[in-house]
Amino acid sequence: LRAELAAVDVTCSRFRPDSELTRVNLAAGTTVTVGERFAEALEAALRSAELTGGAVDPTVGRAVIALGYDRTFASLRPDDVRPLPVFRPAPGWRSIVWNARTRRLRLPADTCLDLGSSAKALAADRAASRAAAAAGCGVVVNLGGDLAVAGTPPDGGWRIAVADDHARPEPSRCPTVAVTTGALATSGVRVRTWRRAGRTVHHIVDPLTGEPAAPVWHTATVAAATCVDANAAGTAAIVLGHAAEDWLRRTGLPARLVAPDGRVVRLGGWPPEARAPGATLAGGAR
Structure with missing residues (x-):
């Protein structure tokens, strides 16, 4: 690692x-x-x-x-x-x-x-694969919201608590999912923000305008076969804003979107909210 x-x-x-x-x-x-x-x-x-x-x-x-x-x-x-x-x-x-x-x-x-x-997501994919090979067991690698697993998972899968704000997480209130293969990535605009000329800005830029993406979603968490793909889909959801739901439905990827008012949208078979103690915390870091 x-x-x-x-x-x-x-x-x-x-x-x-x-x-x-x-x-x-x-x-x-x-x-x-x-x-x-x-x-x-x-x-x-x-x-x-x-x-x-x-x-x-x-x-x-x-x-x-x-x-x-x-x-x-x-x-x-x-x-x-x-x-x-x-x-x-x-x-x-x-x-x-x-x-x-x-x-x-x-x-x-x-x-x-x-x-x-994308480079951080790639590092998570590579590190998980190499660590599993070196250790001879299942591993989970979490690089600030980019999470990849490799090798044989524990019974029931890796329990991952998805935080909407990793800087102030409340694990007991975070929904938990089980990950057995592939990856999970969270993109968000709640943590990496700063003020510029009196305006709150963030680091996820809309390439069409060069401006920070409109904050339609606070966080977007997506599961995919690789962390690179999960990361891309999550970041795209933040950039696409109101169009993200239809776009994600077309991909078929499991996804969880959280709006600024706390509304949660689950797509692609993302499971109902459940919470479990002792889960690995992931999300909201990028």
């Missing part, structure tokens, strides 16, 4: 001057060759963009930075008095020139990739 986290950090962190992502972003407008790990993370991001019809797009980097998320979240100014930026649509994932065989990449000039959410 430590090896996977170290690898994804040095490869995909926007906040490290020595990361490969920083090198790629600085080279926007020219063609570069990337490493195998970066290529895998980019493929995951492009898959997320394709599966969501562009609702999740790795080219939102400049928009996220313009909002003030230009450093680790713990270092953000909680009340940034600078004026709001001029919002512009993201360049779009289809503008990326990528050759998977040669690992040659060209970003449009003035484009900044943000691989954050």
